[in-house]
Amino acid sequence: MDMSDDGPLAGARVATRLPAQDLERARRFYADRLGLVPVDERPGGLLYRCGDTEFVLFASAGTSPGTFTQMAVEVRDVDAVVAELRRRGVDFEDVDLPGFRTRDGIAEIDGNYPSKGARGERGAWFRDSEGNLLGIGEPVR
Template identity: 40%
Template sequence: MLNDSKVTANVPASDIDRARRFYADKLGLTPADENPAGLVYTTSGGTTFFLYETEYAGLAGHTIAQWHVSDVAEEVRGLKSKGIEFEHYDMPDVTWDGDVARMEGMGSAAWFKDSEGNIMCLDDAATG
């Protein structure tokens, strides 16, 4: 049943060309496949997501994808050097070290928006 199935995230884009440039230039990602419906990305970590064009991109008020990384602060520094701006949210029991949120028992995280307004998260791979 579903427990044995792969899951692919769907990431909306209101402008697929702008999103392709963002994912390439800012995140260093290249589509593994392209079809008339959109772009398929596959990371070396084994994640697959589908970037597709829709007028509803960026409307979710929550995180739509999390990147489990080995060092959140280092990834934040790297992405900031490429012009990524990070979000800060008012959450209980969270302390901030610059753009990195520290949560007792949950590790560290940082949030940014892609070119389409979708909220993305970086978190500790060990706790993600």
């Protein structure tokens, strides 16, 4: 059975869930550093809206491995966003791998996901207060 166009998840929305060992610490980080405030709160969780998408920080006894991008945000001007986040105290990751290196916190990435219609991406990564690795990307057309 081919479910590529009409599968059970075809009309679903995707919502990211990020673990937080300390929700109050995370709330302060997201407010002070990222300028985001929860749009809803429940015991053990904070719901945030970013553009027309949502993500949740949930209370967790486990820790994030922080070894891969757990959530990424697409922006129009990665240089301006990185500069503003740095001004707010966000530290960006330095990456130096074969074929993948950041310069002043931003990497030039060849290739991109076909659905974005871009030839590449410029990206930057940082960790939130809970160790989650978050990315910021700007498609290069």
